[in-house]
Amino acid sequence: xxxxxxxxxxxxxxxxxxxxxxxxxxxxxxxxxxxxxxxxxxxxxxxxxxxxxxxxxxxxxxxxxxxxxxxxxxxxxxxxxxxxxxxxxxxxxxxxxxxxxxxxxxxxxxxxxxxxxxxxxxxxxxxxxxxxxxxxxxxxxxxxxxxxxxxxxxxxxxxxxxxxxxxxxxxxxxxxxxxxxxxxxxxxxxxxxxxxxxxxxxxxxxxxxxxxxxxxxxxxxxxxxxxxxxxxxxxxxxxxxxxxxxxxxxxxxxxxxxxxxxxxxxxxxxxxxxxxxxxxxxxxxxxxxxxxxxxxxxxxxxxxxxxxxxxxxxx
Amino acid sequence: xxxxxxxxxxxxxxxxxxxxxxxxxxxxxxxxxxxxxxxxxxxxxxxxxxxxxxxxxxxxxxxxxxxxxxxxxxxxxxxxxxxxxxxxxxxxxxxxxxxxxxxxxxxxxxxxxxxxxxxxxxxxxxxxxxxxxxxxxxxxxxxxxxxxxxxxxxxxxxxxxxxxxxxxxxxxxxxxx
Numbered sequence: 001x002x003x004x005x006x007x008x009x010x011x012x013x014x015x016x017x018x019x020x021x022x023x024x025x026x027x028x029x030x031x032x033x034x035x036x037x038x039x040x041x042x043x044x045x046x047x048x049x050x051x052x053x054x055x056x057x058x059x060x061x062x063x064x065x066x067x068x069x070x071x072x073x074x075x076x077x078x079x080x081x082x083x084x085x086x087x088x089x090x091x092x093x094x095x096x097x098x099x100x101x102x103x104x105x106x107x108x109x110x111x112x113x114x115x116x117x118x119x120x121x122x123x124x125x126x127x128x129x130x131x132x133x134x135x136x137x138x139x140x141x142x143x144x145x146x147x148x149x150x151x152x153x154x155x156x157x158x159x160x161x162x163x164x165x166x167x168x169x170x171x172x173x174x175x176x177x178x179x180x181x182x183x184x185x186x187x188x189x190x191x192x193x194x195x196x197x198x199x200x201x202x203x204x205x206x207x208x209x210x211x212x213x214x215x216x217x218x219x220x221x222x223x224x225x226x227x228x229x230x231x232x233x234x235x236x237x238x239x240x241x242x243x244x245x246x247x248x249x250x251x252x253x254x255x256x257x258x259x260x261x262x263x264x265x266x267x268x269x270x271x272x273x274x275x276x277x278x279x280x281x282x283x284x285x286x287x288x289x290x291x292x293x294x295x296x297x298x299x300x301x302x303x304x305x306x307x308x309x310x311x312x313x314x315x
Numbered sequence: 316x317x318x319x320x321x322x323x324x325x326x327x328x329x330x331x332x333x334x335x336x337x338x339x340x341x342x343x344x345x346x347x348x349x350x351x352x353x354x355x356x357x358x359x360x361x362x363x364x365x366x367x368x369x370x371x372x373x374x375x376x377x378x379x380x381x382x383x384x385x386x387x388x389x390x391x392x393x394x395x396x397x398x399x400x401x402x403x404x405x406x407x408x409x410x411x412x413x414x415x416x417x418x419x420x421x422x423x424x425x426x427x428x429x430x431x432x433x434x435x436x437x438x439x440x441x442x443x444x445x446x447x448x449x450x451x452x453x454x455x456x457x458x459x460x461x462x463x464x465x466x467x468x469x470x471x472x473x474x475x476x477x478x479x480x481x482x483x484x485x486x487x488x489x490x491x492x
Contacts, residue, residue: 003484003491006437012352012457013438015361019351023365024343027372028336 034257082106082151084144086136087123095130099139099289106147107154124291132288139289148272153178155221156237156269163217163266168241176239179271180207182232188212190230190265192238207258209240209265220270230270239267324388332379343372346389349458350396356453357400359442367403371396386467393458394468397450404446433491440490441483448483451476 020026087100102123126139156178180194183206191208218227230236240263324345330338350371355364375382375395382391441452447469454460454468455476462480466473 003487006433007452007456007484007487010434010437012356012453013359013442015351015355015364017361019347019365019368023347023369024340027343027369027376028340030373031336031339031376 082144082147084140084147086140089136092127097128097130099126099128099136100124101126101140101143103143103147106144107150126289126291128289129287134284134288142284152221152237152269152272155219156239156267159217159219159267159269160239163239166215168213176237176267177207178237180236180238182230182234182236184208185230185232187227190268192236207260209260209263211261211264213241213264213266216265217267219268221272225270230268235271237267237269237271238265240265325384328379328382328384328388331376339372339376342388346392347372349389350392353393353453353458354396354400356441356457357397357446357449358403363403364400367396367399370399374399387464389458390460390464390467393454393460393464397454397468401446401450436491437487440487443490444483444486448479448486451479452483455480 083104084106085102087102089097089099091097100123104122106122124143126143128134128136128139177192177194180192182190183193184191189208189210190212191206193204193206195204212227216227218225218230220229240260242263324342327338327342331342347368351364351368354367354371355361358364358367371392375392378395382388441449444452450469451465454465455462460468462473462476465476469476
């Protein structure tokens with residue numbers, strides 16, 4: 001018997017019934033009701049996605065971090081070394097311009113590092129649309145903000161990773177938010193407000209936590225601060241773990257549907273001032289300017305980043 | 316008017332990334348049966364396979380930013396679906412072999428009675444394979460993925476894929492001889 005041919009011809013065992021006729025609708029309806037945190041997603045995804053409950057994934061994201069208590073955080077948080085500088089510009093025939101931003105000590109930009117001879121160059125390029133009021137200095141500032149915000153997000157992940165060592169938290173950290181305003185705070189409760197894109201609109205979400213973990217970790221990264229240092233008006237990142245009935249309910253990844261009375265606040269980090277620049281970065285990114293991606297599907301994209309650099313420098 | 320059906324896959328992915336659920340629905344329609352059948356080949360339960368297929372597409376939408384367009388979208392979807400199916404099997408704590416009702420339902424390309432019997436025997440034998448062998452058989456013979464794509468799905472070297480496939484075929488030969 002030719003098993004090879006038999007396998008090829010047989011096809012797989014067919015299910016007794018086809019998929020439900022509303023299979024696709026169910027999915028799109030679910031997605032409409034639970035929109036992906038978009039636009040600011042690179043920050044929010046870190047906090048909103050279910051993978052917070054999956055230490056292995058978080059670990060891989062942190063592969064380059066040494067997590068060993070406070071000293072490790074200091075090593076992550078050498079943020080004063082971040083520098084972003086204007087590296088030049090080219091005006092395209094359609095009036096758009098490409099702006100080069102060079103950076104030092106910026107992990108975000110380092111992801112695009114190319115080597116020229118023996119020299120490593122950390123640069124990113126943005127296409128600024130014709131008519132945009134953004135100046136080159138503002139573009140540089142926005143990139144720098146993103147550098148800071150990325151580091152802070154990594155710092156937050158580092159703290160969260162350390163939280164897994166507490167059995168109370170393991171597999172129960174379900175969510176949080178990367179940029180929320182503190183609206184009220186007492187010794188035993190805190191209220192946040194943040195804006196989330198829902199469809200084409202920005203929705204204001206309010207959450208109040210009345211359960212604060214006794215060992216809640218409070219930072220102004222990279223330094224530990226006390227709960228009393230958090231004031232109304234501060235912008236913060238925070239994270240919470242499920243408790244009580246939330247442990248047996250299916251999780252929701254939609255912040256506007258989280259039952260905060262079933263959650264315990266375990267981590268709060270006062271955001272650095274540069275954070276607002278990062279948020280601005282996301283506000284403008286895609287509308288006024290866009291990154292020239294190392295490998296883009298778009299017809300005007302550049303798949304080979306090194307080639308693009310060469311072309312940029314040549315023309 | 317530009318119909319969504321005419322758009323190519325990368326355009327649909329780009330639109331899905333910007334939150335267009337109709338575009339994503341088009342992608343779901345393209346791959347839902349393949350994903351469902353693959354899940355069914357692993358878990359042997361229609362309701363579970365449908366649930367996993369649904370979870371696969373929902374998870375894929377939320378993680379679409381992580382999709383690397385250098386691979387086929389279907390490969391990425393199979394990867395998610397395979398992981399979810401394997402997790403389900405792990406949670407269920409058992410390997411599931413096809414039961415008689417499943418075998419009775421097999422009707423591949425409407426073969427004659429003799430062929431139908433041999434296909435049924437084959438599917439029963441496949442259902443008894445170790446899970447990873449079952450996965451490679453399903454992906455290679457029934458979903459048309461290449462060795463390289465299966466290696467990507469399972470995050471193993473191509474040699475492992477080849478080895479598992481050979482072992483699977485040897486076991487099937489023994490089983491059916």
